[in-house]
Amino acid sequence: MLSFILLALNVRLPTFAQSESILKDTNLANSYKSWFDSKKISIKYSYIDSTQTHNYSGNWDFDGDYKSDSLYFIGKGGAHLYYYLRIQLSSEIKVRNFLFIELDMPLLGSVNDLKNSNFYPPPVLPQFVVDKFPTTSDPYSFNDKIYVHIDKYSLTSAERKKRNIHSTYLLLEYKKGNFVVKDFIK
Numbered sequence: 146m147l148s149f150i151l152l153a154l155n156v157r158l159p160t161f162a163q164s165e166s167i168l169k170d171t172n173l174a175n176s177y178k179s180w181f182d183s184k185k186i187s188i189k190y191s192y193i194d195s196t197q198t199h200n201y202s203g204n205w206d207f208d209g210d211y212k213s214d215s216l217y218f219i220g221k222g223g224a225h226l227y228y229y230l231r232i233q234l235s236s237e238i239k240v241r242n243f244l245f246i247e248l249d250m251p252l253l254g255s256v257n258d259l260k261n262s263n264f265y266p267p268p269v270l271p272q273f274v275v276d277k278f279p280t281t282s283d284p285y286s287f288n289d290k291i292y293v294h295i296d297k298y299s300l301t302s303a304e305r306k307k308r309n310i311h312s313t314y315l316l317l318e319y320k321k322g323n324f325v326v327k328d329f330i331k
Contacts, residue, residue, distance in 0.1 A: 176199075198219050205289035218231070228251050241324060256276050273293045293317070
């Protein structure tokens with residue numbers, strides 16, 4: 146009887162090659178690749194499930210050296226997954242982790258999405274947009290800047306005070322060797 150049970154178990158167990166193919170998931174739950182594809186948005190993007198990383202590298206130039214920089218949103222783990230921003234410039238080895246910039250859905254939005262939201266009521270999307278964002282003081286900006294709409298609990302009051310931030314709508318721009326984080330709207 147024992148040999149019959151073992152024989153039955155051997156028949157039902159998949160071979161290693163079969164089980165490996167079962168583990169390959171082409172539609173990862175947290176990936177936005179299929180959304181970008183369905184909207185015909187041409188962007189360099191990948192999602193790395195093992196590290197919970199949204200990789201948007203190779204799309205923008207934040208420091209003005211005419212080379213694409215690396216931008217990631219790294220998962221912090223937990224039941225409700227939040228992601229922090231990581232940037233690595235092509236001109237530096239230094240990796241910048243912005244742990245205080247947390248998004249729960251780092252799906253790239255567009256400037257049109259931002260314009261159409263009117264900010265009242267506050268939009269859920271987009272949570273981040275990359276654009277030149279010209280201003281009156283810099284109407285011909287060449288560097289890309291990052292808009293983020295963070296959760297109101299992402300920043301402690303001490304962090305807000307330290308960075309002189311009064312809003313959950315933020316703009317990151319690279320100036321004189323550093324990223325400056327400031328209010329997008331006041």
